[in-house]
Amino acid sequence: MITAGLDLGSRTIKLVLFDSGVRSSEVIDSGLKPLDRCRRLLGDKQYDKLVVTGYGRDLVAPELSGATISEISAQAAAVRFLYPDAASVIDIGGQDSKVIRLNEKGGVLKFEMNDRCAAGTGKFLEIMARALELTIDEFARTSLEAKRSVTLNSLCTVFAESEVVSLINKGEDAHAIALGLHQSVVTRVSGMARRVGVTGQVIFAGGGAKNACLVRLLEDKLNLKITVPDDPQITAALGAAIIAANGKNQGE
Amino acid sequence: MTLTANEQMWSELGIDLESHGQLMNALGPIYGEIYLSQKNRPQGMGFYDFVVGDIHGIRVKELREHAKDGGKVVATYCVFVPEEFCWAAGAIPVSLCAGTQFSVPVAEEVLPRNTCALIKSSYGFKLGRLCPYVQVSHLIVGETTCDGKKKMFELLAEQQPVYVMEVPNKRSTAGRALWQQEVRDFKAKIEELTGNEITVENLGEAIKKVNARRREFRRLSALRAADPAPISGKDALLATQVSMYDDVERQTQMITALNDELEERVKKGEGVAPKGAKRILISGSPMAIPNWKLHHIVESSGAIIVGEESCTGSRFYNELIPEGIGNLEDMLTALADRYLKTNCACFTPNTERLDDIIKMARDLKADGIIHYNLQFCHTYANEAVQVDRALAEAGIPLLRVETDYSDEDAGQLKTRIDAFLEML
Numbered sequence: 001m002i003t004a005g006l007d008l009g010s011r012t013i014k015l016v017l018f019d020s021g022v023r024s025s026e027v028i029d030s031g032l033k034p035l036d037r038c039r040r041l042l043g044d045k046q047y048d049k050l051v052v053t054g055y056g057r058d059l060v061a062p063e064l065s066g067a068t069i070s071e072i073s074a075q076a077a078a079v080r081f082l083y084p085d086a087a088s089v090i091d092i093g094g095q096d097s098k099v100i101r102l103n104e105k106g107g108v109l110k111f112e113m114n115d116r117c118a119a120g121t122g123k124f125l126e127i128m129a130r131a132l133e134l135t136i137d138e139f140a141r142t143s144l145e146a147k148r149s150v151t152l153n154s155l156c157t158v159f160a161e162s163e164v165v166s167l168i169n170k171g172e173d174a175h176a177i178a179l180g181l182h183q184s185v186v187t188r189v190s191g192m193a194r195r196v197g198v199t200g201q202v203i204f205a206g207g208g209a210k211n212a213c214l215v216r217l218l219e220d221k222l223n224l225k226i227t228v229p230d231d232p233q234i235t236a237a238l239g240a241a242i243i244a245a246n247g248k249n250q251g252e
Numbered sequence: 253m254t255l256t257a258n259e260q261m262w263s264e265l266g267i268d269l270e271s272h273g274q275l276m277n278a279l280g281p282i283y284g285e286i287y288l289s290q291k292n293r294p295q296g297m298g299f300y301d302f303v304v305g306d307i308h309g310i311r312v313k314e315l316r317e318h319a320k321d322g323g324k325v326v327a328t329y330c331v332f333v334p335e336e337f338c339w340a341a342g343a344i345p346v347s348l349c350a351g352t353q354f355s356v357p358v359a360e361e362v363l364p365r366n367t368c369a370l371i372k373s374s375y376g377f378k379l380g381r382l383c384p385y386v387q388v389s390h391l392i393v394g395e396t397t398c399d400g401k402k403k404m405f406e407l408l409a410e411q412q413p414v415y416v417m418e419v420p421n422k423r424s425t426a427g428r429a430l431w432q433q434e435v436r437d438f439k440a441k442i443e444e445l446t447g448n449e450i451t452v453e454n455l456g457e458a459i460k461k462v463n464a465r466r467r468e469f470r471r472l473s474a475l476r477a478a479d480p481a482p483i484s485g486k487d488a489l490l491a492t493q494v495s496m497y498d499d500v501e502r503q504t505q506m507i508t509a510l511n512d513e514l515e516e517r518v519k520k521g522e523g524v525a526p527k528g529a530k531r532i533l534i535s536g537s538p539m540a541i542p543n544w545k546l547h548h549i550v551e552s553s554g555a556i557i558v559g560e561e562s563c564t565g566s567r568f569y570n571e572l573i574p575e576g577i578g579n580l581e582d583m584l585t586a587l588a589d590r591y592l593k594t595n596c597a598c599f600t601p602n603t604e605r606l607d608d609i610i611k612m613a614r615d616l617k618a619d620g621i622i623h624y625n626l627q628f629c630h631t632y633a634n635e636a637v638q639v640d641r642a643l644a645e646a647g648i649p650l651l652r653v654e655t656d657y658s659d660e661d662a663g664q665l666k667t668r669i670d671a672f673l674e675m676l
Contacts, residue, residue, distance in 0.1 A: 071667060072671035073670075115664055115665075
């Protein structure tokens with residue numbers, strides 16, 4: 001049986017086709033008409049069941065005869081499939097950051113998620129990269145190369161942007177600012193991680209895990225080893241496909 | 253332009269007709285989407301649909317009629333204000349408008365943004381002349397359950413007479429003595445306002461009336477323990493919200509009829525959600541009309557809300573006042589003690605609330621609890637840490653959410669609630 005997992009994130013749409021392993025995966029931008037994009041993405045692909053996760057799941061699932069699952073359960077399912085001993089998940093996405101603790105069976109035991117604002121998310125870093133006139137890849141690289149960092153006081157995206165502008169105008173080094181900004185996100189996420197009580201093997205999933213600076217800083221801050229899947233961006237979609245394979249029915 | 257009878261009345265009350273019209277036009281579709289779309293509702297909810305359909309009309313008209321004959325209307329914000337004195341002295345207590353984002357921007361012209369939505373919304377209702385209940389009232393009674401409200405009342409007093417009751421922060425001997433005196437002072441205030449004396453007879457009657465309504469709410473709460481649940485959390489919340497500004501005897505009748513119907517449903521095993529649907533207890537900040545946001549998200553996700561540990565829930569009806577006391581002094585003492593049992597987060601310590609949450613969760617067979625606090629409500633937000641610990645110890649799953657009346661976090665809220673329901 002082939003199952004499809006679709007993850008409609010705030011920034012990108014991810015599709016995974018699953019048949020006891022990842023058969024194929026695709027990532028495209030979300031755009032303004034996510035439903036149309038999903039239709040095109042699924043196109044003539046063959047699958048028996050579909051489960052949809054992510055922000056737009058309730059919009060898209062009924063239209064495409066799929067069931068829905070929250071991103072949190074989806075991440076848990078994927079991480080457990082990829083790493084049977086995993087105990088915790090950190091997920092930094094475009095709009096949301098989450099920390100999840102798994103129970104012995106791989107289900108969700110406890111989780112925390114940011115509310116309403118973009119503090120500590122990919123969106124925060126994207127906006128800050130733009131303020132420094134860097135691409136997101138350059139931004140991560142720049143902060144990895146930094147010899148020192150400046151402390152940013154604000155976790156609010158809009159306030160932090162003002163703070164960055166005033167640092168630039170004080171002649172502060174872009175490397176140091178970039179590192180300071182990454183540290184801001186890590187401070188926020190590690191606070192969540194401590195509240196949830198991350199233990200055991202920790203998996204860092206979601207698009208944010210592609211940022212090597214975030215990985216290194218999180219390891220330092222939490223004082224533990226973090227595992228990043230080969231393709232961390234697609235794990236929620238993979239989890240949705242796994243949940244479809246494990247029995248969530250089409251249109252349920 | 254000709255005005256409808258309601259518009260004529262609102263205009264006489266000084267309502268900003270244009271703005272108010274926008275508010276009313278927004279409420280209709282929201283109510284339709286959230287309430288009328290529910291399946292298999294009890295017939296007893298027909299009354300509440302009718303009330304909300306004319307939410308600023310018929311009841312306001314009754315209050316005006318009462319006022320025309322010299323009667324007084326006393327507006328309140330909080331379950332600490334002893335409504336029995338009002339009924340005893342021939343005044344009508346009503347709780348005030350406060351549950352919508354619509355009036356928040358109006359309030360933010362004056363109040364700081366980082367103030368809780370309940371305070372901003374209620375103040376905005378007065379400032380924007382959007383609430384006929386506040387317009388028709390002769391006295392607003394505030395209380396010192398939180399610092400934000402306390403200071404808002406000072407600003408509100410610039411516009412309308414306000415009387416503030418001091419709620420102590422501790423249930424100590426000194427705290428109890430303070431509250432006993434506050435209750436007696438409030439009695440004197442109501443006597444002065446109405447010109448009527450509060451006696452053993454009329455206070456005894458009032459206590460019986462309000463107790464009768466409380467008993468029916470307790471019965472409603474007990475009926476919600478059934479699986480399948482005979483009524484949605486949204487409907488039960490609405491009945492509570494409406495009771496806070498409607499006539500006490502009428503509400504007792506309405507809830508009695510509703511309960512009789514629900515009892516039949518329970519006997520037949522009928523419900524509003526399938527047997528085995530996830531059962532959620534809501535605990536935390538009050539939800540004034542039309543704040544149905546959290547209930548709607550939870551119940552749209554397939555779960556059922558079986559109780560509210562809140563001021564628009566158990567704190568409103570849980571404790572009764574002893575009846576049949578033969579002298580006024582003892583009655584006042586008993587009445588004050590009853591109100592002091594309200595497990596508000598303004599008290600330190602407030603461990604009684606933790607016990608209450610766990611007891612409710614067990615009585616109502618809740619699978620999990622969602623702790624709800626309005627953003628910037630510091631007492632409930634901080635007390636949530638202890639709620640979290642107590643529930644972890646009791647082995648009851650908890651989700652903490654902090655939100656306000658706006659829809660900006662609807663997506664994030666839904667994800668967290670879905671994930672919580674999936675993990676139960």
